[in-house]
Amino acid sequence: MPEIPSSAIESSRERPRIGVYVCHCGTNIAGIVDVRAIVEFAAKLPGVVVSRDYKYMCSDPGQALIQQDIAEHHLNRVIVASCSPLLHEATFRRVLSRAGLNAFLLQMVNIREHVSWVHLNQREATEKTKDLVRAAVRRVSLHKPLQKRRVSINPHVLVVGGGIAGIHAALTLAEAGKQVYLVEREPTIGGHMAKFDKTFPTLDCAACILTPKMTAVGSHPRIHLWTYSEVVRVEGYVGNYKVKVRRKPRYVIEDLCLGCQECVTACVYKEAKNPDEFNLGLSKRKPVYLPFPQAVPQKVVIDPQTCIQFKSGKCKKTCVEACGDRKAIDFTQKETIEDIEVGTIILATGFKTFDPVRNPYYGYGRYANVYTSLEVERLINASGPTAGEIVLRDGGQPKAVGIIHCVGSRDANTNRWCSKVCCMYSLKLAHLIKERTGAEVYNFYIDMRTPGKGYEEFYDRLLDEGVHFVRGRVAEVSDWATHPSEKGRLVIRVEDTLAAFVRRIPVDMVVLSVGMEPQPDAQDVRRLFNISCSTEGWFLERHPKLAPVSTFTEGVYIAGACQGPKDIPDSVAQAGAAAAEAMALIDAQFVELEPYTAFISEDQCSGCKTCIPLCPYQAISYMEEKKKAAINEVLCKGCGTCVAGCPSGSIQQNFFEDEEIFEEIEGVLAYA
Amino acid sequence: MRNRDLTPSEKSQATFEPRIVAFFCNWCTYLAADLAGTSRMKYAPNVRVIRVMCSGRVDPQFVLDAFAHGADGVFIGGCHPGDCHYQEGNYKTLRRFHLLKRVLQQMGIEDERCRLEWISAAEAERVRSTINDMVEKVRALGPLDLIPTEEKVSAEEVAV
Numbered sequence: 001m002p003e004i005p006s007s008a009i010e011s012s013r014e015r016p017r018i019g020v021y022v023c024h025c026g027t028n029i030a031g032i033v034d035v036r037a038i039v040e041f042a043a044k045l046p047g048v049v050v051s052r053d054y055k056y057m058c059s060d061p062g063q064a065l066i067q068q069d070i071a072e073h074h075l076n077r078v079i080v081a082s083c084s085p086l087l088h089e090a091t092f093r094r095v096l097s098r099a100g101l102n103a104f105l106l107q108m109v110n111i112r113e114h115v116s117w118v119h120l121n122q123r124e125a126t127e128k129t130k131d132l133v134r135a136a137v138r139r140v141s142l143h144k145p146l147q148k149r150r151v152s153i154n155p156h157v158l159v160v161g162g163g164i165a166g167i168h169a170a171l172t173l174a175e176a177g178k179q180v181y182l183v184e185r186e187p188t189i190g191g192h193m194a195k196f197d198k199t200f201p202t203l204d205c206a207a208c209i210l211t212p213k214m215t216a217v218g219s220h221p222r223i224h225l226w227t228y229s230e231v232v233r234v235e236g237y238v239g240n241y242k243v244k245v246r247r248k249p250r251y252v253i254e255d256l257c258l259g260c261q262e263c264v265t266a267c268v269y270k271e272a273k274n275p276d277e278f279n280l281g282l283s284k285r286k287p288v289y290l291p292f293p294q295a296v297p298q299k300v301v302i303d304p305q306t307c308i309q310f311k312s313g314k315c316k317k318t319c320v321e322a323c324g325d326r327k328a329i330d331f332t333q334k335e336t337i338e339d340i341e342v343g344t345i346i347l348a349t350g351f352k353t354f355d356p357v358r359n360p361y362y363g364y365g366r367y368a369n370v371y372t373s374l375e376v377e378r379l380i381n382a383s384g385p386t387a388g389e390i391v392l393r394d395g396g397q398p399k400a401v402g403i404i405h406c407v408g409s410r411d412a413n414t415n416r417w418c419s420k421v422c423c424m425y426s427l428k429l430a431h432l433i434k435e436r437t438g439a440e441v442y443n444f445y446i447d448m449r450t451p452g453k454g455y456e457e458f459y460d461r462l463l464d465e466g467v468h469f470v471r472g473r474v475a476e477v478s479d480w481a482t483h484p485s486e487k488g489r490l491v492i493r494v495e496d497t498l499a500a501f502v503r504r505i506p507v508d509m510v511v512l513s514v515g516m517e518p519q520p521d522a523q524d525v526r527r528l529f530n531i532s533c534s535t536e537g538w539f540l541e542r543h544p545k546l547a548p549v550s551t552f553t554e555g556v557y558i559a560g561a562c563q564g565p566k567d568i569p570d571s572v573a574q575a576g577a578a579a580a581e582a583m584a585l586i587d588a589q590f591v592e593l594e595p596y597t598a599f600i601s602e603d604q605c606s607g608c609k610t611c612i613p614l615c616p617y618q619a620i621s622y623m624e625e626k627k628k629a630a631i632n633e634v635l636c637k638g639c640g641t642c643v644a645g646c647p648s649g650s651i652q653q654n655f656f657e658d659e660e661i662f663e664e665i666e667g668v669l670a671y672a
Numbered sequence: 673m674r675n676r677d678l679t680p681s682e683k684s685q686a687t688f689e690p691r692i693v694a695f696f697c698n699w700c701t702y703l704a705a706d707l708a709g710t711s712r713m714k715y716a717p718n719v720r721v722i723r724v725m726c727s728g729r730v731d732p733q734f735v736l737d738a739f740a741h742g743a744d745g746v747f748i749g750g751c752h753p754g755d756c757h758y759q760e761g762n763y764k765t766l767r768r769f770h771l772l773k774r775v776l777q778q779m780g781i782e783d784e785r786c787r788l789e790w791i792s793a794a795e796a797e798r799v800r801s802t803i804n805d806m807v808e809k810v811r812a813l814g815p816l817d818l819i820p821t822e823e824k825v826s827a828e829e830v831a832v
Contacts, residue, residue: 084706085723086698113709114721118800124717131720530757532703535794552699552757552793596725614728616759639758640729644768656729661722662737665693668720669741 102145135667163191165560238555259298283385354408409515419515596638604650701749728761
């Protein structure tokens with residue numbers, strides 16, 4: 001680790017010469033806080049040499065101002081009162097470094113997120129700002145020069161989730177020469193996109209653009225593809241993660257299975273009886289099956305819940321016979337745990353669709369011909385359960401189809417957010433249904449949201465094609481006929497808010513455009529990888545605009561719909577961004593960590609060992625010969641729990657020393 | 673209220689603005705407070721936030737120091753159990769908090785003046801509602817009159 005130059009230590013011991021810089025942030029801060037009053041107040045505080053305000057402190061001229069003052073006024077401490085330190089602390093630390101000061105002689109005061117944006121009264125906001133600035137001035141005088149720690153980066157990457165986002169991220173990284181572990185929970189990669197028939201607005205077939213990428217993943221020499229596997233444990237820190245992956249038994253030895261599916265044909269079940277998960281139960285599969293024809297890897301899987309051999313142990317095992325010399329079927333296979341070491345992690349765990357059973361008034365699960373949009377995707381798909389024919393459950397063809405938008409989206413009773421993709425995929429389904437069946441298609445929408453390249457044009461095209469659009473949230477779907485034309489059909493009741501009356505529209509098929517939701521286990525995954533979720537349960541990005549694929553845990557990135565509803569182009573773009581972020585770290589070969597570690601003053605340590613069990617990282621050990629505790633700086637993550645627990649006060653935390661915090665406490669309270 | 677004369681204690685109650693010191697962990701509650709800002713939520717201006725990396729860093733001495741220097745309330749915010757960025761720092765906080773509460777009780781500091789809340793990065797609304805609620809409760813209790821006690825006692829002794 002590079003040493004702090006002794007001159008830096010010397011200068012920090014000199015009498016503090018503090019510069020205070022108050023940012024207007026346009027009117028964001030200056031609109032509520034009396035910035036001039038703060039500047040005048042700060043100028044009178046002990047140790048303050050310069051006190052200034054500026055419109056945008058983070059801008060180039062703002063930074064230059066600080067840099068110039070440091071040189072001119074020989075400042076050795078700097079206070080910036082502006083936005084949250086989580087946004088611009090790094091920016092201003094760089095300013096100090098450029099000016100030749102140690103970066104940690106800076107203290108930020110959060111007067112935007114914590115003051116001007118949350119208070120309305122100018123006097124109160126200004127008083128609060130004064131308290132915070134006073135505390136910072138008192139604290140910063142005690143700051144010591146610190147040095148960031150450098151750690152090396154393991155060049156291997158873990159990608160979790162094999163949907164389009166995970167696939168794209170894995171391929172990008174592998175093409176750049178990195179080793180990638182792609183872990184997917186299902187027996188095949190492909191995710192939701194593999195279920196679609198066409199993609200909006202270009203109407204190119206999803207399989208044609210996805211399956212080549214899937215195959216590329218399966219055959220790439222630098223991608224370790226582990227399907228039917230889940231991450232169970234993550235330890236370590238940026239650049240050096242230790243991950244445990246559970247590989248569930250598929251009862252088929254992947255290396256030996258050729259994907260010929262002779263075992264499937266030979267299964268003692270002549271007819272497939274079990275609901276096919278990939279087709280959302282719209283077709284049946286056997287206990288031994290290939291998830292779908294283009295599955296990657298092309299390896300069958302045996303479902304122990306339905307296989308006779310697992311249920312009774314008395315099967316004739318015709319599958320094993322059919323497999324013959326290849327000997328790929330292994331009923332004794334056990335789950336295995338793989339240990340891997342990676343430097344960075346990309347989470348692309350996707351979404352789930354809203355379960356419309358929660359909106360009982362739309363009759364899903366009660367009326368046979370009410371479908372979710374995803375089910376209709378399968379019906380339309382040429383490799384789906386009906387080979388692409390749109391048929392009702394009784395085999396008939398629909399003459400009229402109603403597509404209900406915003407099911408489980410923009411709804412105070414279920415999910416408040418807009419799922420972003422439903423308007424466009426509803427238009428796509430409307431087009432495909434009309435094209436294939438000639439049926440009358442009605443779209444029931446609240447607002448038509450088509451922002452995107454070529455999206456509005458697609459909507460215009462649909463209007464020309466004669467698809468009906470009714471603006472209004474559907475009240476109910478029922479089979480209650482009040483007129484002979486409604487007999488045996490589904491009746492959609494809706495207030496047409498453009499025509500201003502309530503309509504009853506009889507149809508044969510109802511499509512519920514279900515919204516996107518976080519995965520049901522998103523909270524568990526979040527804990528596993530030590531990241532946060534937004535209020536809705538989507539993975540939280542570090543900054544919505546400036547760090548959209550980073551998380552608060554360094555080295556862990558997010559891509560695709562696990563971060564929020566998004567369509568395929570956006571998911572792919574994010575996946576590329578996440579891959580680039582990971583590569584930036586890998587190619588830098590090292591990363592700098594905050595120096596907020598704890599350290600022990602041996603003179604004061606009584607060797608009581610109170611601190612040792614407090615550390616979750618086993619960073620503290622006991623030196624028998626000296627009868628003192630010692631902290632391993634490499635393992636310490638800088639939480640400060642041991643510092644607060646030390647009965648003799650002999651442990652301190654860099655940048656959060658007791659005295660620094662006491663000064664801050666007393667500073668905020670030292671009002672006149 | 674306006675139509676009648678206020679008693680002196682009511683008067684001080686009416687003008688009394690509680691001072692509350694808060695210790696927020698960097699990963700959950702501090703972020704939630706930032707989110708409250710970006711969401712432009714409005715709440716009482718009585719709280720001064722001090723950032724620590726983990727609520728586990730909050731030494732009970734910090735709380736006592738705050739009370740000794742004129743705080744009317746102390747609010748500690750950390751990640752939810754199981755969500756700690758440092759695995760289990762918040763459990764350590766909780767353990768210390770229970771002990772600290774007993775000390776505070778023996779010092780005659782009311783329960784509502786010291787509060788520990790688990791607030792995740794997403795729960796900006798809880799930052800707002802907790803701060804407002806705490807300010808109201810502490811306002812109702814009145815100022816924490818710790819410092820002058822010594823003077824009062826000696827004055828009484830002289831009187832005897």
